[in-house]
Amino acid sequence: MTEAGLAVRTLAGRDVREAADLARESVEDGVCALVVVGGDGMVHLGLQAVAGSGTPFGVVPAGTGNDFARALGLPLGDPEAAADTVVAGHVREIDLGRTDGQWFAGVVAAGFDAKVNDRVNRMRWPKGPRRYDLATFAELGVFTPIPYHLELDGEVLDLEAMLVAVGNIASYGGGLRITPGAELDDGVFDVVVVAPVSRLTLVRAFRRVKHGTHTVYPFVTVHRARRVKLDAPGITAYVDGERLGPLPRTFDVVPRAQRVYAPAAGIPLDP
Structure with a gap:
């Protein structure tokens, strides 16, 4: 420069x-x-x-x-x-x-993916990407569906899910296209909800996240909203690789x- x-x-x-x-x-x-x-x-x-x-x-x-x-x-x-x-x-x-005065650019993780992040933060070994692999495997052994209260531009959804992701962009975690239809300038979030499935099915679905083709599964739904209110017990939200804090939270798009x-x-x- x-x-x-x-x-x-x-x-x-x-x-x-x-x-x-x-x-x-x-x-x-x-x-x-x-x-x-x-x-x-x-x-x-x-x-x-x-x-x-x-x-x-x-x-x-x-x-x-x-x-x-x-x-x-x-x-x-x-x-x-x-x-x-x-x-x-x-x-x-x-x-x-924007949420509680904080700006963000990426995808809010608030489910199984957030639980894996929590586990990674508690681990001291191994270093690098291998830590995420081990954390994912360990979390699969104990994970159960999460009850969510979700409001999308005022529409209320009370449901159980494996995860809810709120995306301003398409990917997180180094190219995992969890919200593949999200765009940086369309004025809305893409909200992906993964309904309760077996652990084996969840693993199979995650194998397709890299290419953003997991949304073809019937247990994956995609919503779009300008304001997302999200609550779930025991869930800490992450975005841009950073810890946001516990739910409930409200997320707004600022076009x-x-x-x-x-x-x-x-x-x-x-x-």
């Missing part, structure tokens, strides 16, 4: 809190743009600083999942090419979700809430 003639100020906090403070202070100082280097957790941190400010947002994907970058069509595994997207100055207006640097189909913006 410097070689391209942009004036770059590097922010590196000693921890998450300091990084968030530095980002927010820079936006308040009137920087032309905020660019984060990292994964979906770093995207989540950056969005808290820029959302609602009018400051454009850029991402150089360098994390494990990179689902937000994937949704934008940014190059993965090539930081120079991702930085070139910022330099080119094309922006796209996208929707964001065209943020300008982001994206590949060429966007609107040219002077650096």
Whole structure:
């Protein structure tokens, strides 16, 4: 970016809190743009600083999942090419979700997937993706369907399910297309509900999530809504790879809430 003639100020906090403070202070100082280097957790941190400010947002994907970058069509595994997207100055207006004052870009996990996240956070071994495999296997052994209270733009659904996912984008977990029809600028969430099934059937369905073809199963339903109220006992929600906190929660779509640097189909913006 410097070689391209942009004036770059590097922010590196000693921890998450300091990084968030530095980002927010820079936006308040009137920087032309905020660019984060990292994964979906770093995207989540950056969005808290820029959302609602009018400051454009850029991402150089360098994390494990990179689902937000994937949704934008940014190059993965090539930081120079991702930085070139910022330099080119094309922006796209996208929707964001909001809950209890927090902004988010991705998919809310609030079921079996959230339980796996809880288990992973308690594990100290092994490191890396293998931890998720073991956590999934262990959770399958004890998991039972969850009673949900769900409100979709006022429509009330009381049901049991294996999971409910609320998607602003199509994937989480590094390309798992749990809400395959979700788009960043359509003004609604895609809400996927997986009804109670056997553990073996759940495993088979999850094998199809990578390609987003699990929605063909009769026990998977897809809803669309601008506001989602969700409650379930003992469930902690996750989004953008971050822990949101226990249910109940209300999730709202904020249409065209943020300008982001994206590949060429966007609107040219002077650096």
